[in-house]
Amino acid sequence: MLRQVLFQKLNNPLGYVILLTGAVAMAYVLSMLPLKLAMLAVGALIAIPIVAACFVDLFFGIIVMLFAGFFLGLVAKYTATPIGTALDGLLVLMLVGLLARLIRERNFKFARSPISIFIFAWIYFNLLQVLNPWAESKIAWVYTVRTVALLLAMYFIACYAFSSYKRILTAIKVVLFLGFISALYSLKQEWIGFSNAEMTWLHADEERFMLIFQWDRMRVFSFFSDPTTFGILMGYMSMFCLVLAAGPFKIWKRAALVIAAVAMLMGMAYAGSRTPFVMLPVGVIFYLVLTFKRETIFAGALFFMVGGVMVLKSTNSAVIWRIQSAFRGESSDTIDVRMKNQEKVQPFIHSHPVGAGLGSTGYWGKRFTPDSWLASFAHDSLYVRLAVETGWIGLLLYMSLLFVAMKTSIYYFFRVKDPTIKTLYLGFTINVFLLALASYPQEAITLLPTSIVFYVMLAMIVRLKDFDPNFKEAERNMKVE
Numbered sequence: 001m002l003r004q005v006l007f008q009k010l011n012n013p014l015g016y017v018i019l020l021t022g023a024v025a026m027a028y029v030l031s032m033l034p035l036k037l038a039m040l041a042v043g044a045l046i047a048i049p050i051v052a053a054c055f056v057d058l059f060f061g062i063i064v065m066l067f068a069g070f071f072l073g074l075v076a077k078y079t080a081t082p083i084g085t086a087l088d089g090l091l092v093l094m095l096v097g098l099l100a101r102l103i104r105e106r107n108f109k110f111a112r113s114p115i116s117i118f119i120f121a122w123i124y125f126n127l128l129q130v131l132n133p134w135a136e137s138k139i140a141w142v143y144t145v146r147t148v149a150l151l152l153a154m155y156f157i158a159c160y161a162f163s164s165y166k167r168i169l170t171a172i173k174v175v176l177f178l179g180f181i182s183a184l185y186s187l188k189q190e191w192i193g194f195s196n197a198e199m200t201w202l203h204a205d206e207e208r209f210m211l212i213f214q215w216d217r218m219r220v221f222s223f224f225s226d227p228t229t230f231g232i233l234m235g236y237m238s239m240f241c242l243v244l245a246a247g248p249f250k251i252w253k254r255a256a257l258v259i260a261a262v263a264m265l266m267g268m269a270y271a272g273s274r275t276p277f278v279m280l281p282v283g284v285i286f287y288l289v290l291t292f293k294r295e296t297i298f299a300g301a302l303f304f305m306v307g308g309v310m311v312l313k314s315t316n317s318a319v320i321w322r323i324q325s326a327f328r329g330e331s332s333d334t335i336d337v338r339m340k341n342q343e344k345v346q347p348f349i350h351s352h353p354v355g356a357g358l359g360s361t362g363y364w365g366k367r368f369t370p371d372s373w374l375a376s377f378a379h380d381s382l383y384v385r386l387a388v389e390t391g392w393i394g395l396l397l398y399m400s401l402l403f404v405a406m407k408t409s410i411y412y413f414f415r416v417k418d419p420t421i422k423t424l425y426l427g428f429t430i431n432v433f434l435l436a437l438a439s440y441p442q443e444a445i446t447l448l449p450t451s452i453v454f455y456v457m458l459a460m461i462v463r464l465k466d467f468d469p470n471f472k473e474a475e476r477n478m479k480v481e
Helices: 002-006 013-032 035-056 058-076 083-105 114-131 138-161 165-191 196-203 206-212 227-245 251-271 274-291 294-312 318-328 332-351 362-368 382-415 419-438 450-467 469-480
Strands: none
Touching (some): 058 138, 058 165, 058 450, 114 382, 138 362, 138 450, 165 227, 165 450, 227 251, 227 419, 227 450, 274 318, 274 419, 332 382, 382 419, 382 450, 419 450
């Protein structure tokens, strides 16, 4: 009996009987429970092994977090269960697993990078915000610090988990797959329509409905909370696909990347957000600057010729008109309002070097400090929000983090020798630049799933060069000289 259980792992007739008996008993118990309780029990049976696996294998946990980041918005439309809190709990569990490993191994080489220093400083600064004398609500800090400091810990977990080149490539494939699926789902929304649950979710909030129903059409948002979040994701993901498609890969892989990029660009167009439309040409210019080859310059010139024709062409299509409006100045009224709001808040930022505290603006500000004028302040920008909540000191620290991330990625792009790794660094560099740019008009980096993708990508920037033997040799030679 013991041999059959331990050594054969129930892969025998006795094991089949035990498993079948257990399945029948479980089915009977679930049938006797109320529907909601039965669904909760089934969810627990699925979730517990997954959570345990995330603790044991941090790389598996990274993949789970990526999937959760993409599908969290979809699940939220069907249930009121606080899934975001469960995601935070999973992240804490993975962080405990990382700390346990570090205590045992005492090896911190995996995260030896200037990026790590600035991320640690940013986490520490946000934790110290609990002592901010100008903060009106400590509870707002508790809710906000989860998405700021806690999510940043994903970077250190990913740095440790990416212990092989194959793991990094697998994570990249997962992100590309999830981006492609998101694009396909947005095309389903455009061509077939929204589900009943999505329509119920839209009509539950008048402000949300007015944001999505514009120009006599519904803007698509795929799995996510709004068209802007989805559009920005499609903007930098499509650019990443196009960069990889120009890399040293097999023809069928390059064709698949082009198909994915086209689907993402179509989804971006149907989302109707102006920011991604600007990201694309800026990304092309940055790509030309970094590569500076005759063929890329020619392709870039052709891209801008076609784009110029599209912008100048008259049209009755709301989708094309929205794209054109990003370059024709139709949004100047919106820009004027934002500039006036920023001018209005500048004296406050100058007089509060560490800000008004995390959660003093936006949703948490309205919930916990509704009487404060900052609660109704429309920051419309990640950088403006950081300047208000963490002061000009916090803004400088965060901008330094973005600068160091882009500088490090550019450095490795020019130093690595492996063609595939060099292409990946080119894509990472452009993505960091585009997200830094998009964070001025929008809160691009802090919104799911981009927040998870961004911090995982920073970990890839730090670890990827370790798997290029020619880079290691070149670095050693430079130290000797």
